[in-house]
Amino acid sequence: MPDIASVTQQLLDQSRTIIAGKDEVVRLAWVAILCDGHILLEDLPGVGKTSLAQSLARLLSLDFQRVQFTSDLLPADVLGAQMFNRELSQFEFHAGPVFTQLLLADELNRATPKAQSALLEAMEERQVSIDGISRPLPDPFYVIATQNPRSQSGTYPLPESQLDRFFVRLSLGYPDTESEKGLLRGTLGRTLMSELQPVLSPESLVRCKAEVHQVKVSEAVLDYVMRLVHRTRDADLFRLGLSPRGALALMMASRAMALTQGRHYVMPDDVQAVFSSVTEHRVQGQRQLDPKVLVQQVLDDVDVLAA
Amino acid sequence: MTSMIKPMRRAMPLKVLWALMAVQWVLVLPFLRYLPFWLGLVLVLVMAWRWRVMHGELRAAPFWLTLTAIAVGVAGLFFSGLTRYTLDSAVSLCVLGYLLKSLEVLRRRDGVFQVYLGYFLIGVYLLYHYDPLGALISLMMVLANTLALFAIFADRSFDWRRGMRQSAGLMAAAIPIMIVGFLFFPRIPPLWSIPNDERGAQTGMTDEVTPGSVSSLAMDRSPAFRVAFEGDLPPRHQWYWRGSTLDQFNGTSWRASYRQDNRSQWPNGRLPEAGEGERYHYSVIIQASQQHWLYFLDWPVRIDADDSRILPDGRAAARNTLSQTRRYQAQSQSDVRWASEPMQRYLDLPEGTNVRLAEWAGQQREAVDSDRAFMDRLMQHIRSEPFFYTLRPPLYPGNQGLSEFWFEGRRGFCTHYASAMAFMARSVGIPARLVGGYLGGVYNQGGEYIQVRQMEAHVWVEVWLDDQWVRYDPTAAVAPGRIESNLDEWQDASNLNELPFVTRFTGGMPLYQSLSLWWDSVEYQWQTLVLNYQQDSALSALEYRFGKINWWQAGLAMGGLMAVLGLTMAFMTGVLRLPVRVKEPWASLHHLEKRFGKRTPGETVSDYLERLSKAYPEHRDLLRQITAIINEAAYNPEQSFDKAARENLRSLVRNP
Incomplete structure (x- = not known):
């Protein structure tokens, strides 16, 4: 049985050489992976989205593929297609980049809805159907999709129902001064990617994932989670509240978070740590209110200990 | 950073504001006739302002404006003469506050405040009006106000018709609680009595009459009291309702020895002992008169009323001002034995007043051989000479006024005749006094009671003959119809020009009369069944069970009941919770x-x-x-x- 807390520590230590000062984001990504969840990275270009995905793949020794989504990308470019082999006189399947363990879907919102939904379907079903034949995707299968903020031109925003398929939405933001200085100095950054050592084998990862379900949740924490969830359904604040699927994700993420802290029971602190990432992209505020602000408000207002 | 707007602080939608405004009209309108007229103006102004605010044409009233409005309003009340703390000034202040509050009603919180204030106002309205009509009006007010409450909480989904239905439903649901409250809720006199009302002039008999100075009598049709007899009615010509006794004469006015203003010096007396003749048992429901006198049929032998005292001149008075409708039981007989008393005070006459009348009376006394014959002769004189009964007599000023009336004017009403006769009796040495009260009344067939109205006020003479007080009513001599029929009929028959305008107008309308009789019987039933409910049965039933109840026991019981009810509700709605012992950690x-x-x-x-x-x-x-x-x-x-x-x-x- 791998000690998840120490794995987490190693993971954080190593990733720090690539993207410094973003421990919390890396930890949340790790939590999502423990929960078999896909990650949506929403950020400005050039703050290290790709580096994060690549380093995660290396550290967890996962196959890595990358697809740059563009407006002329076709579903077949992602999933693969039947090609006619002239020599053998038969169709054979050319697997697309989706057949990998960790897929980085760069700038997902650049692509047309058709291409987007091809990927999102694969994420949900964990299999691909081409010309009537279902082909399972590798296990584990993770998608890390990056997305530019919606305000940028030439984008097709993902519909709410599809946003819900991402377990968490993370954003890196600008690095702090020290990290950026290190980056400029060359003491950290993507150039060091090759020096990363895997912290976990795929088999251990499976065991770690199983561990998540063993984490205990006390009645007090459940009540707290329910209070949070109910508050997101307050019609005066939210047009769209947290769905039961979202609530389930929140609970799972809290469990995984507890594990990364070396605990086998969930504390409200865990719930709070994952709440924003799990919730923000699944709810919609009333009257154009920013979900980020509202979710933070919910965290501040809902009493941790009692109703 | 947006913040969550607490539900009570949210602005209300336009249609709810409309509803609140309409309800405000409904609640304030019934008050207008009791309050300074300019409050109506304030109502219109405030509503206009509010209407414009609601439609975005004006800003909500800034704070300084509210302050100014309050200052102006209070000053206005002051200049309207409501300077002391009375019912009127308190209510005016309350209504003013209610009106000005609407300057700032935009949020739900303010709306709820308006509604609560509204309920308070409805309670206040009942202080003015506790007859069936008032009850009906206040029911309407409750309906409207509850509608407003529903409107506030229905918010955007408010709908007039559904709100009305809900409001009516809620009131229907409250009926059982109301009935239980009505039957069993103790009414403690100091808390449940209506605050002393300085507004109304006192009605009924006064402690002093000056016959020469009144040139017309208002015909006030409002009821003074109602009498229900057990068994047969006394004959109509005996419907003399005795109230006050006026025994001091100063040349122009008759004045009572026992007056409202010298209550502390009243001696204790006894009613005349039972005499002969048929005994009448009856109960009286007397209207609030702001006086102390309790009325009886002549002659009283027994009274069962709380907090009353007997005066030596054969009367009863309430210890406390009659500030609300009361009921008492009494018994009367046609002949009684009077205890003898010093007669000197019934003979006192000031020197040099009405000299001609005294001389004339002396001559008349010489012509007959007994006091009784003298009195009969006077009555005969009135009957045979051209005396007129009128409610608009000429003025007879000064201390020779009675002579003037007797010899020259010869027109007057009961007070003139009675004064003159009592004066003449005294001048020849017969003890005499005036008795003020009411004469007659209207028998209400449906309600089986006699209604006596203010306009039936009357004054007659009592003289001491053969160790008995004997009643002489000179009015009977000049206008016999006044005694035998009720005043309405009598007026119909008499010269209309002699009567005040109001009577002339309404007197000839049978429909009006029968309607007003019907309404009066409704009011009578209301008073017996509702207002006087407790004195009759509930309290006595309770007292039978628990012994005599005093005010602090009743207060304790009521407080306990309210506490139990309140706490139950508080726990049920989760407002209160039992303190839980906090466990570790x-x-x-x-x-x-x-x-x-x-x-x-x-x-x-x-x-x-x-x-x-x-x-x-x-x-x-x-x-x-x-x-x-x-x-x-x-x-x-x-x-x-x-x-x-x-x-x-x-x-x-x-x-x-």
């Missing part, structure tokens, strides 16, 4: 909070204690230890939080 946390300041709602135990350890670095290790224990105890289902651990935590927490 929360007790320790509370202890820390008490000592180092509160945790914010969103702060977890770890965050909170981390914050503390930043503020108190010297305790960091200890706080970390405590954090670990509390978290373990609270959230780890597998960890048993045993006694030793509890003790440990407690000692750690109590240590710093």
